[in-house]
Amino acid sequence: xxxxxxxxxxxxxxGVEALxxxxxxxxxxxxxAVFVVLHTTARPSFLPDIxxxxxxxxxxxxxxxxxxxxxxxxxxxxxxxxxxxxxxxHVVEGSRENGFRPAIDPLFxxxxxxxxxxxxxxxxxxxxxxxxxxxxxxxxxxGLAVVQxxxxxxxxxxxxxxxxxxxxxxxxxxxxxxxxxxxxxxKATRRTMEDGDMETAPEFGAERPFxxxxxxxxxxxxxSCPECNGVLSELREGTLLRFRCQIGHTYSxxxxxxxxxxxxxxxxxxxxxxxxxxxxxxxxLALEADERQDHLASRRFEARARDAEERLSQxxxxxxxxxxxxxxxxxxxxxxxx
Numbered sequence: 139x140x141x142x143x144x145x146x147x148x149x150x151x152x153g154v155e156a157l158x159x160x161x162x163x164x165x166x167x168x169x170x171a172v173f174v175v176l177h178t179t180a181r182p183s184f185l186p187d188i189x190x191x192x193x194x195x196x197x198x199x200x201x202x203x204x205x206x207x208x209x210x211x212x213x214x215x216x217x218x219x220x221x222x223x224x225x226x227x228h229v230v231e232g233s234r235e236n237g238f239r240p241a242i243d244p245l246f247x248x249x250x251x252x253x254x255x256x257x258x259x260x261x262x263x264x265x266x267x268x269x270x271x272x273x274x275x276x277x278x279x280x281g282l283a284v285v286q287x288x289x290x291x292x293x294x295x296x297x298x299x300x301x302x303x304x305x306x307x308x309x310x311x312x313x314x315x316x317x318x319x320x321x322x323x324x325k326a327t328r329r330t331m332e333d334g335d336m337e338t339a340p341e342f343g344a345e346r347p348f349x350x351x352x353x354x355x356x357x358x359x360x361x362s363c364p365e366c367n368g369v370l371s372e373l374r375e376g377t378l379l380r381f382r383c384q385i386g387h388t389y390s391x392x393x394x395x396x397x398x399x400x401x402x403x404x405x406x407x408x409x410x411x412x413x414x415x416x417x418x419x420x421x422x423l424a425l426e427a428d429e430r431q432d433h434l435a436s437r438r439f440e441a442r443a444r445d446a447e448e449r450l451s452q453x454x455x456x457x458x459x460x461x462x463x464x465x466x467x468x469x470x471x472x473x474x475x476x
Contacts, residue, residue: 142208143170143256143326144222145319146249148242148272150177150264152292154188156312157262161193161211163316168195170258170323172211173227175220175245177238177264185213202229214240221248233386234365236268236393243388246272255280256326258319262286262312264296266392271375273304282322284308284315295392303378356382363387364397406457413453417446 149156153176164172172195176185183199189211190197197211200220204227206212214220218229219240235241242261246269249257259276261269263286273283283306288294290311300306310318356371363370363383370381370389382388389397424439 141327143258143323144206144249144253145170145172145258145260145323146222146245146272146276147172147174147260147262148246148264148269148296149174149262150242150266150268150293150296152263153177154185155263155292156286157185158188158192159312160260160262160315161189161195161197163313164193164195164211165316165320166194166209168209168320168323169327170319171206171208173200173214173220173222173245173249174211175214175240175242177241177268178216183213183216189213200227200229203227214245216240219244221245223248223252233388235388236266236390237365237397238268242269243272247275250275250279250281253281257281258284258322258326260284260286260315260319261296261300263291263293265293266295266396267299267390268393269296270299270303271378271380271390273300273306274375274378277304282307282326284310284319284322286315287311299390299392303376361394361398364389364394364401370394403457406453410450410453410457413446413450417443417450420446 147157147160157174157176174185174189176183178185186197186199193211195209195211197213199215200212204212206222206225206227212220212227215229217231217239219232219235221228221230221244232239232244235243246259249259250272257276257279259269259273259281261273261284273285277283283300283304285297285300285304285306285308287309288297288301291297297309301309308318356373358369358371359381361370361381362368363385365387366383366385368383368385368387370383373380373382379391380388381391381394420439420443424436424443427433427435427439
């Protein structure tokens with residue numbers, strides 16, 4: 139059984155720059171495997187090539203069932219969650235978390251389950267509060283929590299959220315993080331070699347991928363899942379509130395708010411398009427009736443067209459307000475902890 143440490147890293151907005159700097163600071167003899175989740179929609183992922191050029195470690199996209207080797211960086215593939223087990227890595231589709239797949243929290247939870255106190259969780263730049271719940275799990279299993287200094291993060295919300303809810307062990311700049319992680323990994327490896335494998339209880343003995351999430355049923359709410367419209371239930375992880383539907387879509391408070399606002403914006407956009415097209419059609423029918431000398435029908439179509447245009451103006455105001463609300467929630471996430 140592998141006795142090296144494992145470093146799991148989560149990043150979102152501003153994460154490419156942060157990960158590039160982090161990779162450059164990791165030594166070639168790092169006694170740990172590094173797993174990275176970056177929230178992205180790119181297919182295939184562009185990140186392995188970027189990190190390979192930036193640093194000293196081999197970088198590869200994760201292959202399902204592959205053997206974990208120390209001194210390597212593994213990147214989650216687009217469209218799949220990344221989970222780790224003892225000595226092996228796995229990719230699964232699964233339900234989106236906070237609107238993403240891959241998502242940060244599933245990786246963190248599986249690392250906490252499989253590696254216990256040899257797991258080191260790292261939260262880098264990103265919007266909203268992704269990674270906080272997973273970092274809580276790592277700490278609960280005896281692992282370490284490392285967070286990028288929010289003052290230097292392009293999007294400081296994720297680091298701020300982690301600091302607000304988790305007893306973070308180290309808050310450092312990216313320039314300091316590579317050497318720090320090398321020291322922490324070496325210490326965890328030495329401790330394992332000296333004391334033996336202490337994580338022998340069943341809850342730490344996972345040789346298969348295990349995505350541990352709060353197993354409580356939760357308290358049903360009146361809110362619907364922004365993705366599938368199923369009922370959301372409230373879950374508590376310490377002081378952290380989360381939401382999950384029966385299918386498994388999981389949200390943090392900021393993420394569910396942003397997702398609901400975006401869903402409202404999409405619905406209003408569709409309605410605006412429909413009303414706008416109705417007004418155009420009514421104007422066309424009024425013109426056609428006028429050409430036929432059917433002035434009564436023409437006036438009726440004109441009146442209905444004016445009504446549609448008035449409704450369109452009102453709906454455009456609502457759409458603008460929804461768009462502003464979404465921007466405000468994102469900007470607030472940049473400034474406030476989750």
